[in-house]
Amino acid sequence: MIYRFKSNPYSYVYSDEILERLNIRGYSINKRMLNKDIISKLRDNKVLITSSTTGYKLPCCKGDFIRFYNNYSSKIIPMLDTVNKVDILIKTPTFGNYNLLENNEYKLLKELINTASR
DSSP states (O other): HHHHEEEEETOOOOEEEEEEEHHHTOOOOHHHIIIIIIIHHHHTOOOOEEEEEEEEEEOHHHHHHHHHHHHHHHHHHHHHHHHHHHHHHHTTTTTTTTOGGSSSSGGGHHHHHHHHTT
16 A cells, blocks of 8 residues: 555555455455454554545545545445334334343444434
8 A cells, every 4th residue: 555655646546456466475364354354453553544435545645534434424324324224123023022222332333323313
C-alpha cells in the first residue's frame, strides 16, 4: 500500500494483489486472514487504512474517508434493519416470549437498531 500510495495516492490495492505479493514472499494467507489478522491489526495500531469495494488504500483526502464511511454504512444499516425484522418475526408467533433484544447482552444492538430506525 505504501508503494501504491507513493506512485498514485488515489489508487486502491485489491486484496487479491496484496495476497499475491504476500504469497510470492512465502506467506500463505487467505482474504479472511488478510482482513482479520493484518488489516484489522494495523487499524488497531492506529494505521489509517481505508477500504471500499475497490480495495484498500492509505487515505490522502476527505473523499477517501467518505467512501470508507459509505462502504461500512451500506453494510451495517441493512444488517441492523434485518435484525430488527427478524426480532419482530420471532416475537409475533411466540407472543413476546422470545424478546431477545431485551436481553442485557443485546442492549447495544437494540440501541443501535432504535437509533438507525429513527
